[in-house]
Amino acid sequence: MSASKSLDTDFLSSEKRTLFRFSILYILLTVIIISVFSFIYYELQKDLMLQEKKSTLQEYSKKFLYDLKQLHINFDKTQVYPRYENFDSAIFDNEKKLIFATSDTKIKLDKILYLHDEVIHLVNIPESYYLGAKYVIIKMKDDGLWLKQTRREILIFSSITFIFMLIVGYSLLRMFLKPMRDAIQLLDRFIKDTTHELNTPVSTIVTNIEMIDKEMLDAKLLRKINRIDIGAKTISNIYQDLTYLTLGNKIISNDEDVDIEHLVIERIEYFKSLASAKKVLLQMELVQNTSLFIDKGKISKLLDNLISNAIKYNKINGSIHIIVEDKKITVADTGIGIAKEDISQMLERYTRFNKSSGGFGIGLNIVASIAKEYNLHIEIESEEKVGTKVSVSW
Amino acid sequence: MVRGVFLSLVFLLSSLSATVYEENCVSCHKRLPVSIDKYFYKYLLIYSSETDTKNAIINYLKVPVKETTVMSDSFISRFGVKQRTTLSEKQLQEAVDEYWQRYKVFGKLK
Numbered sequence: 001m002s003a004s005k006s007l008d009t010d011f012l013s014s015e016k017r018t019l020f021r022f023s024i025l026y027i028l029l030t031v032i033i034i035s036v037f038s039f040i041y042y043e044l045q046k047d048l049m050l051q052e053k054k055s056t057l058q059e060y061s062k063k064f065l066y067d068l069k070q071l072h073i074n075f076d077k078t079q080v081y082p083r084y085e086n087f088d089s090a091i092f093d094n095e096k097k098l099i100f101a102t103s104d105t106k107i108k109l110d111k112i113l114y115l116h117d118e119v120i121h122l123v124n125i126p127e128s129y130y131l132g133a134k135y136v137i138i139k140m141k142d143d144g145l146w147l148k149q150t151r152r153e154i155l156i157f158s159s160i161t162f163i164f165m166l167i168v169g170y171s172l173l174r175m176f177l178k179p180m181r182d183a184i185q186l187l188d189r190f191i192k193d194t195t196h197e198l199n200t201p202v203s204t205i206v207t208n209i210e211m212i213d214k215e216m217l218d219a220k221l222l223r224k225i226n227r228i229d230i231g232a233k234t235i236s237n238i239y240q241d242l243t244y245l246t247l248g249n250k251i252i253s254n255d256e257d258v259d260i261e262h263l264v265i266e267r268i269e270y271f272k273s274l275a276s277a278k279k280v281l282l283q284m285e286l287v288q289n290t291s292l293f294i295d296k297g298k299i300s301k302l303l304d305n306l307i308s309n310a311i312k313y314n315k316i317n318g319s320i321h322i323i324v325e326d327k328k329i330t331v332a333d334t335g336i337g338i339a340k341e342d343i344s345q346m347l348e349r350y351t352r353f354n355k356s357s358g359g360f361g362i363g364l365n366i367v368a369s370i371a372k373e374y375n376l377h378i379e380i381e382s383e384e385k386v387g388t389k390v391s392v393s394w
Numbered sequence: 395m396v397r398g399v400f401l402s403l404v405f406l407l408s409s410l411s412a413t414v415y416e417e418n419c420v421s422c423h424k425r426l427p428v429s430i431d432k433y434f435y436k437y438l439l440i441y442s443s444e445t446d447t448k449n450a451i452i453n454y455l456k457v458p459v460k461e462t463t464v465m466s467d468s469f470i471s472r473f474g475v476k477q478r479t480t481l482s483e484k485q486l487q488e489a490v491d492e493y494w495q496r497y498k499v500f501g502k503l504k
Binding site for chain 1: 502
């Protein structure tokens with residue numbers, strides 16, 4: 001399997017956050033749009049139902065007004081208010097004061113036809129105010145059939161629309177992500193190819209430098225050889241990082257108990273020439289020796305990246321303290337530090353905060369990747385112009 | 395003689411206790427063929443509320459003209475328009491209040 005293929009689903013956390021935000025926003029907008037349309041549809045269906053019932057209510061109103069007129073004429077003989085099985089009624093004077101009602105539903109007199117509390121109201125203003133009634137209200141119970149039907153239709157329509165919008169959203173997302181995926185794949189493919197081409201010359205340089213008998217050399221030549229040694233080791237580190245990045249997921253781990261003190265001494269020795277070139281003091285502080293069951297190559301890579309970063313971003317005449325404690329290693333430098341708001345992005349791939357120094361921005365991503373594989377906890381403290389402290393605990 | 399004096403006293407006392415409405419409205423209207431409550435329901439049919447009905451009656455009593463009457467033309471042709479009231483504003487208000495209380499619809503419907 002090619003490295004680029006393995007990265008197909010390997011989104012960075014910032015990309016995942018962007019995708020998550022886009023998805024939430026898209027779903028929210030979809031829900032809002034569906035809700036608005038559902039509400040409009042509900043209102044239309046309600047109006048349709050009211051218009052259908054209006055003629056029935058007007059018939060009732062006519063009948064009621066006739067009876068009210070008769071009552072008005074014969075009020076000295078009878079005061080029995082007309083009542084009906086099919087509907088209720090209420091009458092109000094022109095000051096909207098209730099004269100009489102057969103039920104106690106709350107009534108709005110500023111509307112002509114409306115639905116309230118499952119009761120359909122028709123507000124009628126007759127030509128003559130029988131018994132002083134300017135507003136005659138006819139109230140009929142709504143059977144609710146239209147509401148059940150409308151709810152069912154809205155549910156079906158909303159579900160279909162929501163699924164359709166999700167499919168559209170997913171297609172759009174894939175379309176928008178394609179350039180980003182292509183760029184990542186291109187970069188990874190480039191790194192893989194470059195790594196492959198670097199392998200042989202780097203191995204040759206490092207092996208040959210190790211084979212030189214340095215005691216036989218004069219001081220001037222030794223300085224030159226040391227500089228070549230530093231350069232070769234730098235290239236070797238980059239090569240190893242890139243190899244890990246492209247093949248990291250495929251490397252079979254040979255886990256063993258690794259003596260951390262011994263490992264730190266070994267790595268300090270390895271980086272000594274690199275540190276001395278920048279006049280950086282590299283030292284270990286042993287609080288308590290500890291061990292870790294891990295692939296030695298991977299813990300070396302983790303430590304190498306922390307140390308090389310500490311050297312790279314250190315000041316001239318600065319120092320690096322590697323503290324070994326129980327189940328914890330800390331690499332503290334006196335370097336340029338990093339702004340607090342950037343700390344959370346430090347572990348992301350291709351993230352670099354100092355463009356003046358070289359690098360691809362992959363070192364700490366490799367550290368994070370190894371830490372994730374072995375459940376190691378990484379803690380970063382940093383202050384600009386003071387230094388950075390990276391602790392790895394388990 | 396004593397009996398005559400007693401009856402005169404009873405009549406005097408009863409006339410003294412009569413309200414403005416009874417004394418000035420009922421006394422005249424009972425001579426007409428249309429009972430006084432019918433006028434009330436005519437007003438109600440047009441003016442609806444207590445305030446508007448009372449104001450309309452008072453205004454008509456102050457300035458009784460054909461144009462503002464609630465009665466039909468045939469009624470006016472036969473009985474004519476009433477005389478302008480001689481009652482004070484306070485008396486008018488008192489009489490109309492009583493008229494409203496007697497014939498209002500509120501609280502009477504069953």
